[in-house]
Amino acid sequence: MRALSLQSLQSLSTAEARRIALEAQGFGARHRPRGRVGAQALRRVLDRLGVVQIDSVNAVCRSQYLPFFSRLGNYDTLALDRLRDDSRARYAVEYWAHEASLVPMQTWPLYGFRMRRAQDQWGSMRRVAQAYPDLVRVVAEQVRQRGPLTAAELESILRHDIPARSGQWGWNWSAVKSALEHLFWTGRLTSAGRTRTFARRYADPQIVLPTSVLERGPYGAHPIPDQECFTGLMELAGRALGIGTEQCLRDYARLTPAQARPALQRLVEEGTLQTVAVQGWRRPAYLHRYARVPSRTAHVDALLSPFDSLIWQRDRTRALFGFDYRLEIYVPAAKRVHGYYVLPFLCDGALVARVDLKADRGAGVLRVNATHWEPGAHNSQAQQRLTDQLRQLADFLQLEQVADQSR
Numbered sequence: 001m002r003a004l005s006l007q008s009l010q011s012l013s014t015a016e017a018r019r020i021a022l023e024a025q026g027f028g029a030r031h032r033p034r035g036r037v038g039a040q041a042l043r044r045v046l047d048r049l050g051v052v053q054i055d056s057v058n059a060v061c062r063s064q065y066l067p068f069f070s071r072l073g074n075y076d077t078l079a080l081d082r083l084r085d086d087s088r089a090r091y092a093v094e095y096w097a098h099e100a101s102l103v104p105m106q107t108w109p110l111y112g113f114r115m116r117r118a119q120d121q122w123g124s125m126r127r128v129a130q131a132y133p134d135l136v137r138v139v140a141e142q143v144r145q146r147g148p149l150t151a152a153e154l155e156s157i158l159r160h161d162i163p164a165r166s167g168q169w170g171w172n173w174s175a176v177k178s179a180l181e182h183l184f185w186t187g188r189l190t191s192a193g194r195t196r197t198f199a200r201r202y203a204d205p206q207i208v209l210p211t212s213v214l215e216r217g218p219y220g221a222h223p224i225p226d227q228e229c230f231t232g233l234m235e236l237a238g239r240a241l242g243i244g245t246e247q248c249l250r251d252y253a254r255l256t257p258a259q260a261r262p263a264l265q266r267l268v269e270e271g272t273l274q275t276v277a278v279q280g281w282r283r284p285a286y287l288h289r290y291a292r293v294p295s296r297t298a299h300v301d302a303l304l305s306p307f308d309s310l311i312w313q314r315d316r317t318r319a320l321f322g323f324d325y326r327l328e329i330y331v332p333a334a335k336r337v338h339g340y341y342v343l344p345f346l347c348d349g350a351l352v353a354r355v356d357l358k359a360d361r362g363a364g365v366l367r368v369n370a371t372h373w374e375p376g377a378h379n380s381q382a383q384q385r386l387t388d389q390l391r392q393l394a395d396f397l398q399l400e401q402v403a404d405q406s407r
Contacts, residue, residue: 011277017243017285018320018349020293024242025049025310026071027346028298037075042083043091043104045071050236051252052102053307054094056198057329059341060359060366061397064102066305070346074396085193085201093208094191094200095184097253098312105213108190110233111253112218113226115187128178139179140188148192148203151177187218230255230263238273238288240309241316245283248316252309281319297349301385303357303393304344311344311351323351323374339370345386352377353386355406357393364400366393371406 012020022028026048033041045068046052055063065077083091084102092102095111103111118126129136142157143149149157155176180202183189192203205214215221224232237252238244250260264286267273273286304311306327311317317325325344328336339356346352356369368390373382390402 011279012243012285012287013279014320015297016293017278017281019297020242020287020291021244021310021320022298022300022349023292023294024240024288027300027302027310028294029300030298032072037072037079039079039083039089039091041072042068042075042080046083046092046102046104048240049309050103050107050240051097051309052092053098053305053309053312054100054102055307057341058198058359060343060357060393062198063305063307066303066343067308069393069396070302070304070308074392081193084191087192087208090208095187098251098309099254099307105209107232107236108209108213109216109218109220109224110229110236112187112216112224113229113259115185115218116226118182118186126182128175129182132175132179135175136179136182139176140183143180143183143189143202144204147207148201150195150199150201151180152199154180154202226259227262230259231266234260234263235267235272235288238267238286239290241288242291243276243278243285243287244313244316245281245285247283248313249286251313278319299348300346301348301389302346303355303389304346306342306344308344310346317351321351325351325354338372345389347377347382347385350374350377352382355386355390359397359399360403361399366390366397366399366402368402368404368406371404 026045049067052064052067065080068075068080082089091105093105093108095101095103095108096114097103097111139154142154158176184202189202190205190208192201192208194200216224233253233255234249237249240252241248246260246264268275272289275284276287278285311325314325317323328338328342329340338354341358342354342356344351345355352374354372358367358369360367394402
């Protein structure tokens with residue numbers, strides 16, 4: 001592997017850009033521990049990606065577990081949970097980053113701009129603060145006094161302590177959940193982790209986050225100014241992606257053009273990012289100063305979560321891999337082309353297939369409902385490598401069999 005010279009490099013082939021992207025995202029044998037995958041390896045992946053998206057759909061497993069499996073292989077998911085839930089081992093915290101996401105605690109303050117602007121964003125969360133300010137106050141007080149609490153636990157407490165009366169917010173118990181989410185969005189509350197049923201445990205940031213993080217947060221002694229938040233998040237995106245257009249970089253933390261462009265210009269001027277041309281890309285690309293390109297494509301196979309950060313930005317996925325990926329979870333069944341929960345199959349640096357999977361936990365079976373291969377990609381070797389990955393995924397999910405209905 002060689003480092004790229006930012007001073008001399010002006011253009012890249014699509015293949016080079018693809019190798020940069022895969023290396024930046026942590027794919028390849030050199031990123032995998034030789035022995036047991038422990039907490040240190042999980043922390044390295046989280047640091048490298050910066051953001052791991054959470055999703056409640058459990059067709060295969062909760063989505064946040066899959067990016068670590070795709071990069072590291074089999075590991076104990078309880079070890080990842082401890083990084084989020086255990087106060088003695090906590091390294092990650094939840095926030096609305098790309099979407100609902102796990103982020104390293106140290107980067108939580110970079111979203112302070114979003115917390116400070118929460119009153120002006122996300123309609124339903126704003127409406128609860130406007131319509132039920134007393135409820136929001138009571139919810140915040142209860143969580144600080146009794147927390148961490150789930151929404152259901154808090155609703156039960158309020159039903160007992162503050163009986164519902166006609167015309168009062170007490171009749172509208174869904175408003176309690178909205179109030180909690182509003183306070184979470186603003187950073188007045190955070191998450192102390194999840195229950196076994198995946199319910200968020202809301203908590204006072206003072207008991208979850210270290211002082212060094214709180215001081216740099218939106219209401220701390222030394223809050224990070226908005227423009228520095230934007231610059232920090234664009235730099236994080238550039239490092240995690242290796243290479244991308246403005247649209248790719250700002251999508252990583254869901255920044256607007258107005259937020260992203262001055263930050264992008266600053267990063268280019270200081271040499272953190274360099275403008276390069278990529279073969280076939282219509283827009284200029286930005287290469288991070290620490291990006292590296294392997295001399296050849298890594299021998300890596302992986303089944304990707306539909307919410308993996310490698311494929312978040314669909315235009316980038318199409319430009320890098322020639323792979324037009326669409327999430328069909330919310331598409332009516334009769335209109336789906338590839339299936340409900342479809343995992344792209346990465347094989348030797350190419351996205352070669354889409355695999356519709358379902359974990360049948362009652363039967364102990366990983367069910368392959370359908371496999372759709374890209375044109376010219378299906379052969380006996382590729383099929384065997386997919387079969388191997390399915391077996392490894394079944395082992396990771398503690399399922400005894402793979403039932404491939406697509407063959």
